[in-house]
Amino acid sequence: MSASAIFLQLLQNVLVLLAAPLLLGWINQCRAWLQNRNGAGMLQPYRNLLKLFHKDAVLAHNASQLFRTTPYILFACMWLAAALVPVLATDLPLSPAVDVIALVGIFALARVFISLAAMDIGTAFGSLGARREMLVGFLAEPALLMVLFTASTISQSTSLITIVETLAHKQFVLYPSMTFAAVAFVMVLLAENARVPVDNPSTHLELTMIHEAMVLEYSARHLALVEWASALKLLAYMAIGIALFIPYGIAEAGNWNALPAAIALLTFKLLLAGAGLAFIETISAKMRIFRVPEFMGTAFLLAVLGLLTHFLLET
Amino acid sequence: MFASLGVSPINVILGVTVFWLLLGLGGLALQDNRIITRVIFPVGAIGSLILATAALGGLSGVDTAVLPIGLPDLPFHLRIDSLSAFFLLLLGASSIGITLFSAGYFGRMAVQELGLLCLEYHIFLASMTLVFLADDAYMFMVAWEAMALSSYFLVTTDHDQPEVRRAGFLYLLIAHVGAIAILMGFGVMQGGHGDYTFDTMRHGHLSAYWASITFFLALFGFGAKAGILPMHAWLPEAHPAAPSPVSALLSGIMLKTAIYGILRVSFDLLDIQIWWWGVVALTLGLFTALFGVIFAAVQVDMKRLLAYSSIENIGIILVGIGLTIIFHASGKEALAALSLTASLYHSINHAFMKGLLFLGTGSILHATGERHLGKLGGLIHKMPNLALFMLIGTLALAGLPPLNGFVSEWLMLQAFLLSPGLTQAYINMLVPIAAAALVLTAALAGFVMVKFYGVIFLGQPRDAGLAVVHDAGIWERIGMLCMVAGCIALGIFPTFVILHLDFVAEMLVHNSLGTSAVHSGWLMLTPIAAERASYSPLILLLIIVSGVVLTMLAVKKFYHGRLRRGPAWDCGFPEQGARMQDTAEGFGQPIRQIFEWFMGVVRKMPSPFDLHPHYHAEVHDRLWNIFYAPIKRANEAIGNQIGKLQHGRIHVYLLYSFITLLALLAFIE
Amino acid sequence: MGIPITGQIINMCAALLLLIAFAMLSQRRILSLINLFSLQGLILAISTSVVAYSSQQQHLYYSAALTLLLKAIVLPMILHRLIRKLNIKWDVETMFNIPTIMLVGLALVVFAFNLAAPISQMAATITRSTLGIAMASVLLSFLMMITRSKAVPQVVGFLAMENGLFFAATSATYGMPMVVELGIALDVLVGMFILGIFFFQIRTAFDSLDLKHMEKLKEE
Known part of the structure; x- marks a missing residue:
């Protein structure tokens, strides 16, 4: 483990932390433009976080220690997840500790904690949200894992670094199985990050909420951490998407000269992906909650189909 | 660890088994609840610890022993190898906690006949140990049945409740159907030699056809113990009926004896x-x-x-x-x-x-x-x-x-x-x-x-x-x-x-x-x-x-840590109570809805004019209707037919005996 | 991987065709269904021309052009006109359990691949590995026809099936003789017109395009 690798890891840790709200701001801004609004500006998420951190926290009478600790756990999990995905360079010292299966495990850990926290207060909305979140999760998690498995079988490894190296540095090869995986992945991304066809991040209707219903009881610094964690999660998912489907231009191990170009390219990819997400959200309408299992089931089956196609076409 | 002391693991484990049996008998003899919970159970946990340590030592080698008890000319063969040592380790390590818990649990729970329960508990542990140690089919079946019976009595601890009795009966029934299949599997494997030691089976050779039959008999027989579909019906009945530490033993350890059996038969005893x-x-x-x-x-x-x-x-x-x-x-x-x-x-x-x-x-x-x-x-x-x-x-x-x-x-x-x-x-x-x-x-x-x-x-x-x-x-x-x-x-x-x-x-x-x-x-x-x-x-x-x-x-560091407590968000409806939380049924409802075709759901909807509406949904196991109900019905039908034989008239019964005698004589001829 | 770039593009097209077949299977809206069909035609045309380029088969260029013209442009246009005339542009089909249908589809794919494995071993074409996908598309279109109750989606399913067959022909043997292809193209076009006329007839007779009503036609 070289000093430069550790520096790179720290750099990525700090960068994702700072960039996550900006990405959210960019998506919101794109959405505003697409809907013929001016929008609040790309820096609005930072202002929101700052405001929330300064407020007094209000806790329900019934809240237990679990409820108070969960935002921190959530934040740490998402930070770790976002910092692990190799998007800038392929030698991150932390990556060997967590492979793709463990990465999905971390997402699951965060989901279980936030769902438990939502049930902690004992209001109707909290448990409603928890139940729906777990409903989305139990189909989204396998779908995500299947997408990652498709990439894993191509590169014969579940290590994120090896996957990205194989996909980015091998001679240009089109993988039919990755088409299926990509479609499934976009569906999972929408569902897991509470985006429009599945959930609405800016809703104010308690009865239709999923993610927002779970965090209804959080306020001030706790809410700030939860929101920041959501932004990190979105960034992590986009990073996974970039690492799997468009990894070209990533800096190789020890190649410092390629780093500025890699950062610029990554920024460009993220902006593009954010705009794409805003576009999808603008053209689609939120679906009924019981259409969601169907939607996620489709994603899951597509991902399985991708894996199957790989076994059949590419071996 | 024990090897350095000059004691082989198998002797230590046998010692622990005997020790457990003695503890159980002691509990039965003393009939003193305080001693049983404060002394016998904690001491039994030490036995588990010793067992686990010995098993750890036994992982790397093979050790055999022959016990000159049992039927004449049919001694018990014992053997500890890596496979059995691993499962013994599982048994010892996880039963430490369970036994210590039992010390507290049975102490505070009003159990009638605690002495008897103590005996059953320790026989259960000892018989599971012997299942893992057995090296011949005879010993294995004895230990297996002892395990089934002792666990049956443990499951029916609260036998004054009818549903507990029913659960216990179902458990016993399926356990025995399974045991018969296992016995038949051993019968196939010994291949007509009449020698039921595992060592003979290991060296015997079966054709692919007979090997497959053995494997599926074992899968069925052990599957009945493990709760593999479709022999799972007893499991959700028996586990809840038993006292909680017993449920922990059943689920944590006893199901693994079946896994052990499948592994033993398919990888060790069968050569293909x-x-x-x-x-x-x-x-x-x-x-x-x-x-x-x-x-x-x-x-x-x-x-x-x-x-x-x-x-x-x-x-x-x-x-x-x-x-x-x-x-x-x-x-x-x-x-x-x-x-x-x-x-x-x-x-x-x-x-x-x-x-x-x-x-x-x-x-x-x-x-x-x-x-x-x-x-x-x-x-x-x-x-x-x-x-x-x-x-x-x-x-x-x-x-x-x-x-x-x-x-x-x-x-x-x-x-x-x-x-x-x-x-x-x-x-x-x-x-x-x-x-x-x-x-x-x-x-x-x-x-x-x-x-x-x-x-x-x-x-x-x-x-x-x-x-x-x-x-x-x-x-x-x-x-x-x-x-x-x-x-x-x-x-x-x-x-x-x-x-x-x-x-x-x-x-x-x-x-x-x-x-x-x-x-x-x-x-x-x-x-x-x-x-x-x-x-x-x-x-x-x-x-x-x-x-x-x-x-x-x-x-x-960067922000204040101020915190206030307040009421939860009520969405403008101030009378939110505990009853408005999601219930267990509610939480499982999405799964029930998605997989409704998979399970039999019986639903009672209240009418819109009902002043005290009551919603009720019950989930049934469809496999019960598919696999068990026909057997039950067939059984009853046969029973009814046979029942017709029973008239109550002596001379008819004498006639039956006479016909049987004639048939047997004709058969011998 | 030793597959040349053209082979990769063909594999990619095959995967996209399979994806579209699944999308059609799970699509409720008639309008989107027609758009998907048009897309299918487009990809078919691309893959055919790539096959033509890599195998230097001149006649495949013609069939690619024909496919593009007929299946990506003309037939979708006719269908669009039809649903506008019939005023069913925004119709949504009620279908039972889409994941179940997809699961059946998955099984069909596995079946098709196994069926195609020995055939593709014998074929010497660059596209032989896509034969399984072509057969899967045919079966999936068939499944789509089975699960739909309305007339227009059934016709789209029928046309998609023909697309699958066409793809199978190109991938197994570099296409059928030109005469046969022209004949089929003409057949499809004429069939489309006849079906279009039928739609109006069915509608006037039953006041609906739901084929459930045709059940009444049996003898009592």
């Missing part, structure tokens, strides 16, 4: 494996796992929920065994070792996780007297210690990193992922689909565990009586702490565990993860090679903990 056995086992395992987890999601009784979850976990273990058979038969020994290791790892994990959760339900039952999830809630405030222990158990069972449930699932998925290149075309396609089903099961387990923990411990108390409950007692806490320690240690230090599992893999499939697993140091788990897959739970845990601490410190 055929790949399609593996396909059958794999498919059966997947169906069992999915069935278990889907039904667990809709349960409203906390112990039934855990029982269904046990079915799921047995399914997962069976998937691993099936995969091992496929790999082994295709000559891919390294992969066979990987999937076998995953299976064994999951077995020992399950013993600790499920044991812990069943013990926890015991404490809850004890404090509240309530098993129905709909009447619990908010226990985290009244039982903080228990809530913490159970949280760890819940996370482990949900298969989340960095706890133990995740490690075994991780290993199993690795086995799936590395499987391309199998020769049979259909298997090649089965593998990704099976991996998908396995992952779906794991994700659903998360749903189930959130429901389990959330409804019991979080929210507001759903019943007024819950306001005065107390936390678990000291013995109970110590017992659960042992299980928690097991869950954490198994989760954080997988490389050490795998070093020991390697002996078993080496014995059964002649390959092990050994050198490669610890190739990158004890910190990293790398089953095949570092660039293919690696996982380090300790680093993961450290990062998350340091992330949490760092964030907490930063938030404290």
Whole structure:
């Protein structure tokens, strides 16, 4: 483990932390433009976080220690997840500790904690949200894992670094199985990050909420951490998407000269992906909650189909 | 450790067995509840500890003994090898916590005839030990039946309740059908020699046809004990009926005796494996796992929920065994070792996780007297210690990193992922689909565990009586702490565990993860090679903990820590009470709706004009109607026909005897 | 991987065709269904021209052009006109359990691949590995026809099936003789017109395009 690798890891840790709200701001801004609004500006998420951190926290009478600790756990999990995905360079010292299966495990850990926290207060909305979140999760998690498995079988490894190296540095090869995986992945991304066809991040209707219903009881610094964690999660998912489907231009191990170009390219990819997400959200309408299992089931089956196609076409 | 003292592991283990029997008899003789709970159970736990240590020492070698008891000319053969030592280790290590818990649990629970229960408990432990030690079919069946009977009596501890009696009867019935199949399997294997020692069977050779028959007899027979579909019907009845520590023994250890049996027969006693056995086992395992987890999601009784979850976990273990058979038969020994290791790892994990959760339900039952999830809630405030222990158990069972449930699932998925290149075309396609089903099961387990923990411990108390409950007692806490320690240690230090599992893999499939697993140091788990897959739970845990601490410190340093308490958000409707929370039925409702075609749901809707509307939905097991009801009906029909023979007239009976006599004479002639 | 870039593009097209077949299977809206069909035609035309380029078969260029013209432009246009005239542009079909249908589809794919494995071993074409996908598309279109109750989606399913067959022909043997292809193209076009007329007839007779009503036609 070289000093430069550790520096790179720290750099990525700090960068994702700072960039996550900006990405959210960019998506919101794109959405505003697409809907013929001016929008609040790309820096609005930072202002929101700052405001929330300064407020007094209000806790329900019934809240237990679990409820108070969960935002921190959530934040740490998402930070770790976002910092692990190799998007800038392929030698991150932390990556060997967590492979793709463990990465999905971390997402699951965060989901279980936030769902438990939502049930902690004992209001109707909290448990409603928890139940729906777990409903989305139990189909989204396998779908995500299947997408990652498709990439894993191509590169014969579940290590994120090896996957990205194989996909980015091998001679240009089109993988039919990755088409299926990509479609499934976009569906999972929408569902897991509470985006429009599945959930609405800016809703104010308690009865239709999923993610927002779970965090209804959080306020001030706790809410700030939860929101920041959501932004990190979105960034992590986009990073996974970039690492799997468009990894070209990533800096190789020890190649410092390629780093500025890699950062610029990554920024460009993220902006593009954010705009794409805003576009999808603008053209689609939120679906009924019981259409969601169907939607996620489709994603899951597509991902399985991708894996199957790989076994059949590419071996 | 014992070898240095000049005592072989097998003698130590036999000593522990005798010691347990004596303890049980002592408890029966003394009939003193205080001595039984304060002395006998804790001392029995020391026996478990010694057993576990001896088994650890026995992992690496083979040791045999012959006991000159039993029938004349038919002595009991005993043998400890890596496979039995591993399961003995599982038994010893997980029963420490369970027995310590029992000391507290039975002390505070009003049990009639505690002396008898103490005897049954220790016979149960001893007979399971002997099942693992047996080296001939005779000894094996004796121990197996002793285990079935002692557990039957333990299950029916509360025999004044009719449903407990019914559950016990069903359990006994299926256990015996299974035992008959096992006996027949042994009969086929001895191949007409009349010699029932395992050693003869090991050296015998069966044709593929007879080997397949043996394998399926064993799968059926042991499957009946393990709760593999469709022989699962007793499990969700018997586990909830038993006292909680007994449920922990049943689910954590006794189900594993069946796994042991399947492994013993298919890898040790039979000298060939055929790949399609593996396909059958794999498919059966997947169906069992999915069935278990889907039904667990809709349960409203906390112990039934855990029982269904046990079915799921047995399914997962069976998937691993099936995969091992496929790999082994295709000559891919390294992969066979990987999937076998995953299976064994999951077995020992399950013993600790499920044991812990069943013990926890015991404490809850004890404090509240309530098993129905709909009447619990908010226990985290009244039982903080228990809530913490159970949280760890819940996370482990949900298969989340960095706890133990995740490690075994991780290993199993690795086995799936590395499987391309199998020769049979259909298997090649089965593998990704099976991996998908396995992952779906794991994700659903998360749903189930959130429901389990959330409804019991979080929210507001759903019943007024819950306001005065107390936390678990000291013995109970110590017992659960042992299980928690097991869950954490198994989760954080997988490389050490795998070093020991390697002996078993080496014995059964002649390959092990050994050198490669610890190739990158004890910190990293790398089953095949570092660039293919690696996982380090300790680093993961450290990062998350340091992330949490760092964030907490930063938030404290840069911002104020002011906090107010207020009422929860009521959405403008101020009369929100505990009854408006989600119920257990409500939480499982999405799963019920999605899988409705899969289960029989009986629903009673209130009419719109009903002043006291009552909604009621009940989930039934369709497999019962498919597999069991026809047998039951046929049985009754035959019974009715035979009943006609009974007239009550003496001369008719004499006629029957006369005809029988004539028929027999004609037959002999 | 030793597959040349053209082979990769063909594999990619095959995967996209399979994806579209699944999308059609799970698509409720008639309008989107027609758009998907048009897309299918487009990809078919691309893959055919790539095959033509790599195998230097001149006649395949013609069939690619024909496919583009007929299946990506003309037939979708006719269908668009039709649903506008029939005023069913925004119709949504009620279908039972889409995941179940998809699961059946998955099984069909596995079956098709196994069926195609021995054939593609014998074929010497660059596209032989896509034969399984072509057969899967045919079966999936068939499944789509079975699960739909309205007339227009059934016709789209029929046309998609023809697309699958065409793809199978190109991938197994570099296409059928030109005469046969022209004949089929003409057949499809004429069939489309006749079906279009039928739609109006059915509608006037039953006041709906739901084929469930045709059940009444049996003898009592």
